[in-house]
Amino acid sequence: MEITPDVVVSLRADEVFVFGSNAAGQHGGGAARVAHERFGAVWGEGHGHHGQSYAIDTMSGLDVLTREARAFIGFATEHPDLHFLLTPVGCGIAGYTPEQVAVLFAGVPENVAVPASFVPYL
Template sequence: MRITPDLVTSLEPDDVFVFGSNAAGAHGGGAARIAHQRFGAVWGEGRGHHGQSYAIDSMSGLDALAADAEVFVAYATAHPELRFLLTPVGCGIAGYAPAEVAPLFRGVPDNVSVPASFVPFL
């Protein structure tokens, strides 16, 4: 299992930065801000793949996060040519603990690196 660096400042051409967003796609803070400033996240798009970023709604409740995590795992599986750097989605501004969020990402394919804080719960 590959580990996502704590601080991602640059990406290779086939890398995708996976971050927690809100449904409105207002990428004003945390990893969402970095995704918008550096990796092509689109203001107003709170879900999915844009540029070298992939947004997961982590602010609309744990059920919404779980649904988006499931869609992400399927997307990553369908795109083995890409390398996804999963950040600790939901564990910043959204306020969830890794023990709550990490299990939602069980089954990620080999082309997804995970935060070290998620490893004990996968």
């Protein structure tokens, strides 16, 4: 299992930065801000693939986060030509623990790197 670097400052052409967002796509801080400033995240878009980023809504409750995680896994599976760098989504301002969130990403395909904090729960 590949581990996402703690800090991502650049991406190869085939890489996608996966970050936690809010539903409104207001990418004002943390990984969301990095995604907006560096990797093509679109202000006002809180879900899905944009540029070299993929937004996961982590701020609308655990049920929504669960659906978003499933949708991401489907997207990553359908795009084996891309390499996804999953950040510890939901474990910052959203307030979840790696134990709560990591299990939502069980079954990620091999083209997804995961945060080190998720590994014990996958």
